[in-house]
Amino acid sequence: MGTLREFLDIADKIVVKQFDQTGHISPMYHIVDDDGRDMVMAAPPLDKDTMVKLMRVYLANLKAKRYLYIDEAWLATGKGVHDHAAHSSLEHFPGRSEVVMYCTEDQNEPMILASREIIREPNVKPRLGPMDIWPFDQSEGRMVGLLIPRERTVQ
Helix, strand or coil: CCCCHHHHHHHHHHHHHHHHCCCCCEEEEEECCCCCCCCECCCCCCCCHHHHHHHHHHHHHHCCEEEEEEEEEEEECCHHHHHHHCCCCCCHCCCEEEEEEEEEEEECCEEEEEEEEEEEECCCCCEEEEEEEEEECCCCCCCCCCCCCCCCCCC
């Protein structure tokens, strides 16, 4: 099955190709269940909080071993971003950027969060910048920690 980073890199190649062709990415999940079966599905068309609750249950019922969530998002850092994000979209937050966001998690490896900036210039087709990988200790948000930890047995 490969490492979680390899899983991310394979998906990223597909996403970049799709973005180059269409100029956007629809929200989706790539899930691998406990038997190693892959499934790719559109994210449920719900508000994000409801979607996350639903996906937590869905992933638990599938006994998902890993997943990758892909979507376009607003990214911002700095003073006031947490207070602003708690009450409204970051779409109008000063200094924000538009990104394709990757959130991938595995039962046996540390979570990886990554993004590619969406570069939009007048009269030019949008394109994606290089991938940025974020250290897990800086990661937070509704999409973090969707897999329910399993009890591990020692042999």
